[in-house]
Amino acid sequence: MQSTAATFDVAILGNGLVGSTLAAVLARRGARVALISEDTHPRYTPGEIATPYTAALLRMLAERYDVPELAALATAKRARTEVSAHLGTAQASSFVYHRGGGPRAPREVFQLAPPRVLPAPPTLYRQDTDAYVFHTACRYGATSYQQAKVAEVVTDADGVTVVRADGRTIRARFVVDTGGRGARLIDLFHTREQPSRLRHRSAGIATHMVRVGSLDLAPPDRPPVPWGAGPLHHVFRGGYVWVVPFGPGRDGTPLVWSVGASLTGVEAVGEPAELWAGLLDRFPDIRAQLGAARSVQPWATFESAPLGDGCAGDRWCAIGEAAGFVDPLMSRPLLRGLEAVGFLGGRLLDAIRTGDFGARRFQFMTEFAQRAMDADDRLVHAFFGASVDYGLWRAFLAVWELGSFYGRLTVEHAGREFERLETAKYLGLPFPGHEGYHELFERACADIDDVTAGRTSAQAAAGRIHAGLRATGLVPPGLPLADPSLRFLHPGPADLVRLLRWDAPDEVRPLITAMRRSRR
Numbered sequence: 001m002q003s004t005a006a007t008f009d010v011a012i013l014g015n016g017l018v019g020s021t022l023a024a025v026l027a028r029r030g031a032r033v034a035l036i037s038e039d040t041h042p043r044y045t046p047g048e049i050a051t052p053y054t055a056a057l058l059r060m061l062a063e064r065y066d067v068p069e070l071a072a073l074a075t076a077k078r079a080r081t082e083v084s085a086h087l088g089t090a091q092a093s094s095f096v097y098h099r100g101g102g103p104r105a106p107r108e109v110f111q112l113a114p115p116r117v118l119p120a121p122p123t124l125y126r127q128d129t130d131a132y133v134f135h136t137a138c139r140y141g142a143t144s145y146q147q148a149k150v151a152e153v154v155t156d157a158d159g160v161t162v163v164r165a166d167g168r169t170i171r172a173r174f175v176v177d178t179g180g181r182g183a184r185l186i187d188l189f190h191t192r193e194q195p196s197r198l199r200h201r202s203a204g205i206a207t208h209m210v211r212v213g214s215l216d217l218a219p220p221d222r223p224p225v226p227w228g229a230g231p232l233h234h235v236f237r238g239g240y241v242w243v244v245p246f247g248p249g250r251d252g253t254p255l256v257w258s259v260g261a262s263l264t265g266v267e268a269v270g271e272p273a274e275l276w277a278g279l280l281d282r283f284p285d286i287r288a289q290l291g292a293a294r295s296v297q298p299w300a301t302f303e304s305a306p307l308g309d310g311c312a313g314d315r316w317c318a319i320g321e322a323a324g325f326v327d328p329l330m331s332r333p334l335l336r337g338l339e340a341v342g343f344l345g346g347r348l349l350d351a352i353r354t355g356d357f358g359a360r361r362f363q364f365m366t367e368f369a370q371r372a373m374d375a376d377d378r379l380v381h382a383f384f385g386a387s388v389d390y391g392l393w394r395a396f397l398a399v400w401e402l403g404s405f406y407g408r409l410t411v412e413h414a415g416r417e418f419e420r421l422e423t424a425k426y427l428g429l430p431f432p433g434h435e436g437y438h439e440l441f442e443r444a445c446a447d448i449d450d451v452t453a454g455r456t457s458a459q460a461a462a463g464r465i466h467a468g469l470r471a472t473g474l475v476p477p478g479l480p481l482a483d484p485s486l487r488f489l490h491p492g493p494a495d496l497v498r499l500l501r502w503d504a505p506d507e508v509r510p511l512i513t514a515m516r517r518s519r520r
């Protein structure tokens with residue numbers, strides 16, 4: 001193929017949330033960006049829970065690249081007025097445990113709400129969220145090609161030629177694949193790991209539903225915030241079902257919910273409706289809430305996909321789910337995608353300025369993808385392993401939530417200097433720079449492995465994990481995650497004051513101090 005001068009600095013394959021966010025930050029800084037996708041907005045995509053960590057990343061990207069529109073997605077209040085009233089409010093994040101085969105046992109529940117004085121994150125109705133970020137990118141000057149399926153990508157010494165299925169070509173200096181789980185750029189330049197390094201494999205289904213019932217559990221399982229007022233996970237041995245409400249209609253109840261399931265031990269989903277019916281048969285309390293619900297989108301299916309043995313090279317890079325996918329748990333795939341935008345954006349702007357798009361500059365993106373996937377794999381493997389027992393699962397959740405708490409503060413603290421997290425020793429973990437947290441996380445994973453292998457009981461392992469949590473000294477007052485009897489964690493203003501006045505250990509004191517300053 002003849003090489004011609006590049007029309008664009010960067011061609012981005014895929015205009016979903018990750019591709020459009022990258023396009024917005026680059027175009028805002030004057031880069032010539034082509035945003036190419038085989039479909040059009042608005043469209044259904046699963047992936048609707050935004051965590052406080054998601055919010056922190058969006059605020060960081062907004063500030064670092066001067067794209068204030070991204071910060072509107074960080075709180076439900078702003079998102080519902082500035083993006084779309086279809087987005088919902090995550091007043092709490094809730095979990096209900098099921099033993100299966102019969103009614104659930106009382107007290108096997110957990111609910112975590114953000115401190116009441118802090119803004120709640122939104123639930124992301126992706127049709128509107130993705131279109132909003134896409135239009136933001138276009139307003140900053142990105143050129144959109146919709147209904148343009150990419151058939152091939154060819155790199156040469158001067159640039160990249162993106163060949164569309166209709167034979168037309170787009171010429172750029174660099175290409176980024178954000179094409180999601182079906183993306184193929186890695187396959188053009190590398191092989192997928194064989195055998196895959198992933199210990200965990202899961203598969204599942206997702207859709208939008210109407211006529212979702214309310215989950216009205218009798219005391220003592222009635223939480224301060226109704227179970228339906230935010231993302232709810234039904235957890236059971238080897239899997240989970242999520243139910244996520246979107247914006248309310250006139251009667252105050254959500255017009256539509258995101259519903260889906262992830263299961264381990266399933267290589268690929270055959271018939272989604274059959275899998276769903278089987279789940280409702282196994283779990284009567286889930287059936288009570290969802291038995292009458294009806295799907296209003298075709299079921300989407302997903303399964304774990306191995307990582308490429310390289311995710312970047314001369315003039316190309318793959319990020320987000322295009323780089324590999326373990327499981328949607330804890331919003332990890334999107335978080336990884338947004339983190340990758342943070343790490344890649346600055347590199348690309350430097351490359352555009354210097355004209356050097358060589359592999360060396362982008363080598364870190366492979367390291368990041370691999371380490372983040374390793375961490376996700378350990379998280380998901382441990383979560384599913386712990387799901388054999390409520391107490392064990394609850395202990396592991398506390399470890400994860402503690403990491404997410406500090407991870408969010410770390411991103412907020414780094415702010416415009418987000419890239420300095422690249423050197424964090426435990427990149428990929430929610431609290432990537434902290435030795436003590438890393439040890440806690442790894443020990444918890446090992447304890448869960450011991451349970452799986454029959455070397456110890458779930459009760460003994462849960463006890464050790466809670467003891468480990470207390471021993472770190474990292475659990476702040478007002479956030480008593482190490483208390484195994486705690487089922488509803490709803491920090492009030494007094495808890496927040498105690499947390500902000502906490503005489504924290506040296507290594508986390510700067511994070512708590514920064515939090516204190518930002519609340520003034």
Ligand SMILES: Cc1cc2nc3c(=O)[nH]c(=O)nc-3n(C[C@H](O)[C@H](O)[C@H](O)COP(=O)(O)OP(=O)(O)OC[C@H]3O[C@@H](n4cnc5c(N)ncnc54)[C@H](O)[C@@H]3O)c2cc1C
Nearest residue numbers: 014016017018037038047048049150179180320328331334
């Ligand atoms: C079932 C499920 C539930 C999830 N839940 C959550 C959650 O609750 N919270 C969360 O944060 N994350 C969640 N995730 C992850 C999150 O949804 C994804 O990480 C996110 O949607 C990825 O966005 P993206 O822009 O990378 O890809 P996508 O949104 O998949 O966009 C990729 C785009 O690339 C286009 N494309 C692909 N191939 C080509 C081609 N050859 N030519 C042209 N265009 C192409 C596609 O048409 C598509 O428009 C979930 C994921 C799944 C699968």
